[in-house]
Amino acid sequence: MRENKLRTFLTGFAVAWGIFMLIILLGSGNGLKNGIMSNFNDRATNMINIWPRHTTMPYKGFKSDRALNFTNDEITILKSHFPQIDKISGYIERQGVVSYKQESGNYNIEGVMPEYKDINNLKIYTDDGRFLNQIDMQQKRKVVVLSKKVADVLFKKENALGKIVSIDSISFQVVGIDTKTANDENGYCYIPHSTAQTIYNRGTGTDNIYLTVKGLYTKDANEDFGKQIQSTLRRILDVNPDDTPAIGLWNQASEYVQTMNIFSTINFFVLFIGLCTLVAGIVGIGNIMVITVKERTREFGIKKALGATPKNILFSILLESVVITTSFGYLGMMLGIGLLELISKALETVGGGGDGKQNVQVFKDPSVDIGIVLLATLILIIAGLVAGYIPARKAVKIKPIEAMRAE
């Protein structure tokens, strides 16, 4: 290595380039994925929304076109019937005038249950209070969680927590502020589902049921699960088993799984191309090592005459090969990660200047996870060993006399 710095550098560069490309490709793949995924981010990715509609067939003495209704009972039954359900919440939505002192505005009032926070990925920082809880539900408390947008409009710079706002002339105490929908044009006010049932005269009814699923990994499994829920509800509500349109269902989970599958395929190709680039670099190293060993035949001969065992020779060549691949590979990896970080920073600055409107992102946060980096390092070490091994075997077989004769 010491004798031929230029050659060592050029060889190393091939590997550095290979791993650089691998990192950039994987990072870009991830960036694309994160960008698309951020558009899913409104709601949990494994969410299902169901709502009652009108029947389209007569059944068990009921006439066609009967308006269906969901109640708390359906929520309880679904939850106990399907272990695949992770979180579940009833949902009642109305428009309402919300006011504090001189300020007021027309916002969405959403009556939801505590688990809705996770279904809709709401974000409440520790300084911003809490979300609705079971006690709020049981006591039908008049408490509200405001979205950041609403809090900003009504309270300006004042702290909203603990203050009383009026929603359609009913007083509610603010217990939390959600930051997730900060960029949303609409403002949201979350109140306990039970309270909403009371003030909107819904009895035990609910407009929608939101739920998330767990343990379903394929599109088919998700769609099948959606159908099971629909048929269960049809049975409970005495609807004709063939009356599919009677229960509305939006299955984001199956869309999500489908998108994920597309990305798995893209990722696989990206990884494949990246590895091919890397292999080119490794073959380069192997090639150079063969030449190096040939040039150093004399040196190995001398060392053998002085008592170097085959193991000594093998080890020194493998070590050299591994040192070149790992050190240059590491350099390439660092450069690749560095570039991705720069791109990431640049995107952030551009994105931060937006006017608060939700814009559709195609590329976001291009990064590679630590697992891939570790895998790449492992590949480099193995590559170094492989690239060095064949020439090393050759070097070991050198006869000292022949070697020392070689000029």
Added chain:
Amino acid sequence: MIKFEQIHKTYPGAQPLHVLKGIDMNIEEGEFVSIMGASGSGKSTMLNILGILDDYDSGDYYLDGKLIKNLSETKAAEYRNHMIGFVFQSFNLITFKNALENVALPLYYQGVTRKKRQIMAMEYLDKMGLKDWWHHFPNELSGGQKQRIAIARALIAKPKVILADEPTGALDSVMTNEVMDILSKVNASGITLIVVTHEKSVADQTKRIIHLKDGIIESDSNN
């Protein structure tokens, strides 16, 4: 110390070359022997066999009482490292290592620690009068200096036998005498020394001369 019994060696090829045709030889501990012969007489081959750098086809070779036959590469390396020191015509120093590192190399293969290696290598360089040159690389040294470094390297592992292949072949007469003086002193310290040469003047400085011709010993006389 060294015993050859009917050693035969043939190089295979389109026309097999029968180089050694039954060599019998006995060299005792502490002897200073030169092996002479024209090129093609088999003296280099003999040196390679002596140095366990090459194997032979039939016969027996004993070195310090041990039969040297069909050894594994690892075992051969170990014997070379502990029992034999080499001095070559073309010095065979490693060009990208300095004088100190070159001398210390055999100890590296014995697993001696770096610090101890350097101390011992310095000691042997000092014996050769090259202490001040320890950090020089081979291409910065004269032929005589290079050969003295090679001798220091051959001695550092405290071998039983030193094999010198035309040790003065690349040196002028002044340096030749210098190197031969050193080799005499080495022999005086009790180490068996075998010199392969075609120069009469060099052979004359040894105590026993073996003449090879066409693969057999032509004459063997004390000097």
